[in-house]
Amino acid sequence: xxxSFILSSLARLYPDAQCALLFRNPFxxxxxxxxxxxxxxxxxxxxxxxxxRKYPTPADFLPLSPEELEASIRTIGLYKNKARHILATCTLxxxxxxxxxxxxxxxxxxxxxxxxxxxxxxxxxAFGVPAIAVDTHVFRVANRLGLAQAATVLETERQxxxxxxxxxxxxxxxxxxxxxxxxxxxRKPACSSxxxxxxxxxxxxxxxx
DNA sequence: AACTCGGGGCA
DNA sequence: TGCCCAGAGTT
Numbered sequence: 001x002x003x004s005f006i007l008s009s010l011a012r013l014y015p016d017a018q019c020a021l022l023f024r025n026p027f028x029x030x031x032x033x034x035x036x037x038x039x040x041x042x043x044x045x046x047x048x049x050x051x052x053r054k055y056p057t058p059a060d061f062l063p064l065s066p067e068e069l070e071a072s073i074r075t076i077g078l079y080k081n082k083a084r085h086i087l088a089t090c091t092l093x094x095x096x097x098x099x100x101x102x103x104x105x106x107x108x109x110x111x112x113x114x115x116x117x118x119x120x121x122x123x124x125x126a127f128g129v130p131a132i133a134v135d136t137h138v139f140r141v142a143n144r145l146g147l148a149q150a151a152t153v154l155e156t157e158r159q160x161x162x163x164x165x166x167x168x169x170x171x172x173x174x175x176x177x178x179x180x181x182x183x184x185x186x187r188k189p190a191c192s193s194x195x196x197x198x199x200x201x202x203x204x205x206x207x208x209x
Numbered sequence: 210a211a212c213t214c215g216g217g218g219c220a
Numbered sequence: 221t222g223c224c225c226a227g228a229g230t231t
Contacts, residue, residue: 020226037227043217044226077215081229115228135226177226186224 002199003163006145009196010175017174019125021045026101026126027093028052033121034086034113039076047073058093061086085113103127116154124170132160132169137180144184146201147176 020041023029028048035044051072055061061069069083076082089111093099101122102108108119120133132138134157142148148159164172183190189202197203 033226034228036225038214038225039216039227040218040225042225075216077217077225078213078227079215081214085228113228117227121226133226137226173226181226 003147005199006147006196007164007168007172007175009199010172010179013195014175014178017171017178019121019174022048023126024052026103026122027058029126030089030101030108030111030114030118030122031086033118034089035073035076035082037082037113037118038078043076047076058090058099061090062094082113088112089114101126103129116157120157120173124173130166130169132157132164132173134160134173135177136186137177137184138173140186141176141180141184144189144200144202145196146199 019029021029021032021036022045023032031051032044032048035048054072055064064087066080066083066087069087070079073079073082092111093101097107103123105116105119105123108114108122109116114122117133117135120131123129124131124133134142134153138160139153139156142156142160143150147163148156150156150159160172161169179196180186183194191197191200191203191206194200194203
């Protein structure tokens, strides 16, 4: 079947696919993912080791003023929102969740700066809960390949969950995002060097014209 | 649906 | 120099 061929091809292409953000526990991944909104994973990984060395737990962030945290994360951009969201999230983690990162979607999405994509990243990578985090890469690649035919991120996620075995949800996210970053680019997809174009819906559509 | 946050990385 | 970056909140 086409879907299983696509999945097995991606597995062969990206055997080492994994989370691009450095983290040692759910809290570090949560903060790193908030920081990663519209920033590169390399930029985030550059500042988080020092950040978590100085502030290892949610409680350690509480004494910080917004200005102090902004200064620490300035080099990745969009730092004002991120600093505000991180401080508010740490306050909630301490006051409502006993200083721990909650492991359910509703609680995660109640945290400032945490949307569905970030919640899925934390659930799947830090807690082992099967989930598919749909960002712009996954949305684009999944719809091009034909793993989804959806106009929205949420509908793409639902279709992927229906088309992919649950035990592969987490790794499928890493396969698709890696393929999007390395081959299936937004502007100029490298179809000529892509092993998947024989089964790619978008490639067939383009070549028929 | 459109707008805002944003300095750094990289061609 | 110009474009993009593992998004989310507000209006």
